Amino acid sequence: MEFDLAIRGGTVVTTTQSFVGDIGIRQGRIAALGDALGPATRDMDAKGRLVLPGGVDSHCHVEQESSMGVMCADDFYSGTVSAAFGGTTTIIPFAAQHRGQSLREVVKTYHARAEPKAVIDYAFHLIVSDPTEQVLGQELPALIRDGYTSFKVYMTYDKLKLSDAQMLDVLALARREGALVMVHAENHDMIQWLAKRLLEQGHGAPKFHAVSHARLAEKEATYRAAALAELVDVPLLIVHVSAGEAIEVIREAQGRGLRLYGETCPQYLFLTADDIDKPGLEGAKFCCSPPPRDAAAQEAVWQALKDGVFQVYSSDHAPYRFDETGKLPKGAKTTFKEMANGVPGLELRLPLLFSEGVGKKRLTLSQFVALTAENHARMYGLYPRKGTIAVGSDADLAIWDPEREVTVAASMLHDKVGYTPYEGVHLKGWPMTVISRGRVVIEDGTLHAERGSGQFLPCAKPETAKPLGRTVPELALTQRVIGQPLF
Numbered sequence: 001m002e003f004d005l006a007i008r009g010g011t012v013v014t015t016t017q018s019f020v021g022d023i024g025i026r027q028g029r030i031a032a033l034g035d036a037l038g039p040a041t042r043d044m045d046a047k048g049r050l051v052l053p054g055g056v057d058s059h060c061h062v063e064q065e066s067s068m069g070v071m072c073a074d075d076f077y078s079g080t081v082s083a084a085f086g087g088t089t090t091i092i093p094f095a096a097q098h099r100g101q102s103l104r105e106v107v108k109t110y111h112a113r114a115e116p117k118a119v120i121d122y123a124f125h126l127i128v129s130d131p132t133e134q135v136l137g138q139e140l141p142a143l144i145r146d147g148y149t150s151f152k153v154y155m156t157y158d159k160l161k162l163s164d165a166q167m168l169d170v171l172a173l174a175r176r177e178g179a180l181v182m183v184h185a186e187n188h189d190m191i192q193w194l195a196k197r198l199l200e201q202g203h204g205a206p207k208f209h210a211v212s213h214a215r216l217a218e219k220e221a222t223y224r225a226a227a228l229a230e231l232v233d234v235p236l237l238i239v240h241v242s243a244g245e246a247i248e249v250i251r252e253a254q255g256r257g258l259r260l261y262g263e264t265c266p267q268y269l270f271l272t273a274d275d276i277d278k279p280g281l282e283g284a285k286f287c288c289s290p291p292p293r294d295a296a297a298q299e300a301v302w303q304a305l306k307d308g309v310f311q312v313y314s315s316d317h318a319p320y321r322f323d324e325t326g327k328l329p330k331g332a333k334t335t336f337k338e339m340a341n342g343v344p345g346l347e348l349r350l351p352l353l354f355s356e357g358v359g360k361k362r363l364t365l366s367q368f369v370a371l372t373a374e375n376h377a378r379m380y381g382l383y384p385r386k387g388t389i390a391v392g393s394d395a396d397l398a399i400w401d402p403e404r405e406v407t408v409a410a411s412m413l414h415d416k417v418g419y420t421p422y423e424g425v426h427l428k429g430w431p432m433t434v435i436s437r438g439r440v441v442i443e444d445g446t447l448h449a450e451r452g453s454g455q456f457l458p459c460a461k462p463e464t465a466k467p468l469g470r471t472v473p474e475l476a477l478t479q480r481v482i483g484q485p486l487f
């Protein structure tokens, strides 16, 4: 039977193989891989190009209200279009609960936002800010069964943070139900205490954001989150890790065989706190939490990508415009405490890592594929449908020209932010053609996908969320004596 589309003569790369050959696609899926495949309705010449799995961006904020009530600049149309232009074919944004809200209602709201607009496929993580008995006892177990198998919790932000006891409740539930917890690990009181003193002394400029979000605050919370997860014997993912101190905590836990996973983002490889120290309020464009650090921290992050401490590299795309609707709610008088936190990155996530990682020989192509696609699909229960190039997998592909040189400008991007922290950066390597479930969505710099053509992806309970079966010694002893588990 004829293929719908055949991509011919490209260098096909996965985490386990690289070969020059053809990909045959039928009904949205990869139907054959090989040499000189049979006829197709459409042939695409990929000689001299790299054919990689489409990226999976498992940490991005799209059409989400922040806990301060600020709406992101990107909706599910601009967000997914921007992702697609950057070689990403699946996103996993958040359905974010604000305190007092039913999680089930929140999920309905986000579906209503995404369904008519998304041009590529999407799943959802949940943000749990109010783990009531109803949420823990009924809503979360039912939602996990329905394909929402990961959730993010926060250790900072007034309206999001959980206490350690609440974190333990959520972790124990994740253990019981087979879900994966992601954590924003920063010590809230340290940040607030420093910020208060900085503001009292008149230091409201953006650069003081980085001072208040001290590395020790990240390290302490990372250690505490890891200890809470170890206590209840459940895997945990520390998201957006920025600095060597937190990396060492994760490395140590991994060295003891624990399932503590790590994620980092472009802002920790390509920006530093010096970027936040720009004249006037310009530095607000670089304010995210945790903040970018220094050259030594960047080096530690590269090293952790190379040696496997980090499994996933995501954008943490959190798009806020440089005006009253986003970064500057009080105009010229806005202090670092009032700015929406976050930087855009959906579109440039892959080109940045390709150019500076693969191009500068810090990473191999298969490490690039693992860190940008396959590991995300595995981490969140979407593998092997997403994240790889294999017979039976969705035909989600990005065809890269490794020689294409691009100087980044906000005007060439497709998000609605209006600036990029990477303005003027020179990159080599670009995704020229992007295919989602066999549909050519980007070609010759043009979008070909319809609004609403992206599909929702229910996630399986991920392998990564399986407990080790290692109970801490004092609990093991007590549980033997009392004859039943404590949680």
Ligand code: DUC
Binding pocket: 061, 184, 287, 288, 289, 290, 316, 318, 341, 342, 343
């Ligand atoms: N920090 C977050 O926790 N979320 C969105 C962006 C950011 O900077």
Ligand code: ZN
Binding pocket: 184, 239, 240, 289
């Ligand atoms: Zn976060």
Ligand code: ZN
Binding pocket: 059, 060, 061, 316, 318
């Ligand atoms: Zn985030």
